[in-house]
Amino acid sequence: MSLINVTNLTFAYEGSYDNIFENVNFQIDTDWKLGFTGRNGRGKTTFLQLLLGKHEYIGAISANVTFEYFPYPVPNKENMTLDVISEIFPDYIHWQLMRELSLLKVDEDVLYRPFASLSNGEQTKVLLAALFIKENSFLLIDEPTNHLDMQARTWVSDYLNTKSGYILVSHDRAFLDNCVDHILSINKTNIEIQKGNFSSWWENKRRLDNFELAQNEKLRRDINRLADSSKRTGNWSHEVEKTKNGTRNSGSKVDKGYIGHKAAKMMKRSKSIEQRQQSAIDQKSKLLKNIESSETLEIVQLPYHKNTFAELEQISIYYGEKLVCSDVDFTIEQGDRIALSGKNGSGKSSILKLICGEDIQYTGSFTKDSQLKISYVSQDTSHLQGNLTEFARDNGIDESLFKSILRKLDFSRVQFEKDISTFSGGQKKKVLIAKSLSEHVHLHIWDEPLNFVDVISRMQIEELLLEYTPTIIFVEHDREFCGNVATKIIEL
Template sequence: MSLINVTNLTFAYDGSYDNIFENVSFQIDTDWKLGFTGRNGRGKTTFLNLLLGKYEYSGSISSKAPFEYFPYEVKNKENNTIDVIEEIFPNYVLWEVMRELSLLEVDEDVLYRPFSTLSNGEQTKVMLAALFLKENSFLLIDEPTNHLDIDARKVVSDYLRTKHGFILVSHDRAFLDNCIDHVLSINKTDIEIQKGDFSSWWANKELQDSYELAENDKLKKDIKRLSEAAKRTADWSNKAEAKKIGFDPAITEKNIGRRPYQGAKAKKMMSRSKSIQERQQSAIEDKSKLLKNIESSEKLKISQLSFHTDRLVELENVSVFYGDKTACHDVTFTIEQGDRIALTGKNGSGKSSIIKLICGEDINYTGTFRKSNQLRISYVSQNTAHLYGNLKEYATANEIDESLFKAILRKLDFSRIQFEKDISDFSGGQKKKVLIAKSLCDKAHLHIWDEPLNFIDVISRMQIEDLLLEHQPTIFFVEHDIEFCNNIATKIVQL
């Protein structure tokens, strides 16, 4: 066991006036299994890069253990997998590699196949196996779930539960709950560490937020009362002071001796006024300490168009082909208005092929497929590589209301500064939010979302869940976040 000490860490990117971190201090035990959470764009990957020494910063980071980052960059994917592992860890022992692959439910024959022929999920598992061969390092695992289906996520989460000594960036609640014992969270104004899993951290955060909101309401009433009292007392003391130092026609020979009394009274009132003002200022300062880490999670809205028939899409015994390869076969289901259908299945089972067929791409298929030409579909793709330009240009190009589009992004925790940047410079989660916000602006009868939550932070996922549960739009989606699927889906189509 050793400690990682972060002391007075302050960092900002070149050319930026805003610090990502400012005077941040905390300790990490290298035996912990840390889940790392926070809103998109708060600096999770930046912090990992600071640990790796990639940027200059003020303050100090000290650790006896070296850091190791996942995912690795594989320069030559045509090499056999065993050669890729050797590049990552030249001192590997074959039986240890095979042991880790077995725990990750990967056949050992992948070792002697070109790395490029492995599925994305297999590549992820191989790199994780290589990562955990480095026993004396503290491991920085950055979003390993993005290319894993539901079954693979369970396997990897179970695997990580048997390990220790890592920071894990993930937004999958069930995945985190299964394999971590501490939470490292980037809040609006600080970084904090709590013992427990994600659910216990979230429950504690909700309790703290509720307390701060109640205290804030109470404090606002107190400040109003104190302000009014201070104003009244200031008026009294000013009048008394005027009587003390100026001419008062009410003072006659009979009560001239009251001048010292008037002075004492004025002094007392001035003192009371000053005391009340100090109490008011103290209350304002206390207020400033509240609400600093409460996350904005305003409700989202969607206005879906109504279609002239209940049945929107029908597939009966549909099989999809690419050349002589079958992507999926004998698929049968219908999409009716009000359905929230989760399309599930292992990677490679044909989910994306079904989505392409419904969205109107030229797909080779057999069986019966029916869809009205008048059906308007709003589609969110897995891929964000096509996003570039500023948000105004994007809204214009996609014929959506710019004000509504930006309002939705603000609710999804975009700062106004973000609106001035090129979309290509956004984080992965922020790019996905652009696609979702655009989809919420679309005038459509059916929303089709293909893995919409990749890279998106937990709080935004909960906002999207609340949206779908409240407005109940017709949606057909692929998503590997099991908790999201369980909360949202009214039907499940298993491939």
Template sequence: MSQIQVSNLTFAYEGTYDNIFENVHFQIDTDWKLGFTGRNGRGKTTFLRLLLGELEYSGTISASVEFEYFPFEVEHKEYLTIDVIEEVHPEYLHWKLVRELNWLKISEDVLYRPFETLSNGEQTKVLLATLFIKENRFLLIDEPTNHLDLHARQLVADYLGRKSGYILVSHDRAFLDRCVDHILSINKTNIEIQKGSFSTWWENKQRQDQFELAQNEKLKRDVQRLSESSRRTSGWSHEVESTKNGTRNSGSKVDKGYIGHKAAKMMKRSKAIEQRQQSAIEEKSKLLKNIESAESLQIAPLHYHKERLAELDHVSIYYDGHQVSEDVSFEIERGERVALSGANGSGKSSFMKLICGEDISYSGGFQKDTQLQISYVSQDTSHLQGDLSDYAKSHGIDESLFKSILRKLDFSRLQFEKDMATYSGGQKKKVLIARSLSERAHLYVWDEPLNFVDVNSRMQIEELLLEYKPTLLFVEHDSEFVHNVATKVVELSHCATP
């Protein structure tokens, strides 16, 4: 066991004036299974890049291990998978690789298929297996669950549970609980590390937040009392000074020199007292330093005049001439929150696009009212660029409402001035969600809306959906979210045929 030491770490991106990290200190044992959490834009991926030496910083990061980042870009996806592996790890031992693949329930046959023909889940598992057979490596695993179906997530979680020596960035609560033994959290004002699962850390944070809230009430009263006292103190010298031009009660003329001297002494004394009181006010005003804002979100869905919004009767979906899903039947009733579930490639996104009116090849019966208004959130965020105000205008939504929702999802006002292309993956997803929440619709269709989105925001969105009960069709692989939100789950089976 060795340690990774971080001392006096300070970093800001060139051209910005807000530090992402400032004088940060902590240490990590290299045999930990470390879960990394924090709200979007706090610097999780940036910190991984700092460990990799990709960015310049002040301070020191020292380690006796080499770092490997996952996921990395495969340059030649057309190569056979075994050739891709050899490019990543030329000195690999075949028996070790096969052992890792067996643990991940991957057949050795995939090694002799072009890498690009593997599913997202298979690609993730193959590359993880390759990295874990490298010696003396500390893995930086960045959001491995995105686009993985529930079954693949469970397999990868069980696999990581066997391993040690990694930092895992994930916002999937159940996934983290299955495979970490420490949590590193980037808070508003500091970075802290706790031993235990994500759930243990979350419970501890809730208790700490409650303690801080109770302290907040006490300190607010103290601040109010000190502020009132400070105002009284600052008034003393002014009262004495005002008597210079007045008269004594006896009617005799006042001694202006004496009064002026007294006023000066009183002014000096009152200023000293006021400064002490102001310092106390500032100290006591440093309240709720790490409580995350989680204001309630709002949505205003349109009322649909019929009970049933859409119906699919024995529908089969075809993609590139192949049948990907067969004989699917379900209805979307008013107020339902329908989750589509199934392995990657089973046609989930295609069914959503069909309902949204895109040109999808299908057979069977499909009915949807032409007056049905739909708000769609896609998986893809690559098109987001430019100014938030222009984006709101181009989609015909209220800019103030749109930005208010983003503020509640932990956007700073500084983010409003930036090009959307510079946003983190989670921030881009929040833009799509905020736009959808700003739209008036009968049906909300969300395709993997939570990819990259932080845990706090996931919980805010859960609470919104449970409170307002909009009609929703969605795909999401976060099992906690699906369990809490869905009123109905439609299981799709993969049946691709040549």
């Protein structure tokens, strides 16, 4: 066991006005299985890069370990997979590699195929195997679940549960719960570490948030009561003070000393009340700093004149001579929330594209009303560029609604001035989701919408779909999300 100590860490990117980290202090045990969570854009990947020494910073990070980062870059994907591993770790021992691949349920034959020919899941697992054969390293694992199907996520999570000594960035709740024993969370104003998995951390956070909200309400009432009391006491003091120059008891002279003493006493009481009020205000200002804004999102789907939106009967899809999927049967009806499930490469995205009206080679019967309006969220975000105002205008959506949704998904106003191409992967996904929610349509079709999207935003989107019950068909590998949202699951 050794420790990683972070002391007074402060960091901002060159040219930025805002610090990503400011005087941050915490300590990590290198035997921990550490889950790393926080809203998109809070600096999770940046912190991993600081550990790797990629940026200059103020403060200190001390550690007696070397760091290894996942995913490894693979510049020559046409090389044999075995050669890719040799480039990453020239001194690897073959039986150790085979042990790790076996634990990850990867066949040996992938080593003798071009890396580019492997599925996304196979590539991820091969690179994880290469990562874990490096001994005496503390591992920085950055979002390994993206593009993994549900079964592969289970295997990788079970695999990581047998290991220790890593920081794992993931937004999949079930995945984190299965393979971490501590949570490192980047909050609005600090970074904290708690023992336990994601669910225990979230429950503790909810309790603390509810306590702070209750305290905030109590202090707000106290401040208003003290303000009214201070004002009344101050007014009484001034009224008493004015009688010093008047008369009392049918023209007899007033006791100016007595009245002055009484006025001063009341003024002192007023000052005391003001001090208590200020103390309550100061106490109130310390609350709510780490409560995440998770305001309710809204969606308005157009009413449709038919109950049935589309029907697929005995659908088989081909790419050239290759059969992608076969004998697919289901109906999309108003109010359905359909999850397409299956391994990577089983044809889920192809089915979505067929429903959207793309030119897909298929056999079988597919019917869809020509008046059906569809909003599509694709996996790909590489085409996004320009500012958000231009994006809203080019896509014919209401700019104020679009930006309001992004604000609720934790976009700062500073973000609105930046080019979308500079956004993080999760922020780009949120742009596509906000666009979809702003469109007036009958049916939403989302293809892996939650890749890179932070956990709290996922739960907001989940709540939205449960509250407004729009008609939607989606592909998503987040087990919790699918289990909570879907009314039908179609296995391919």
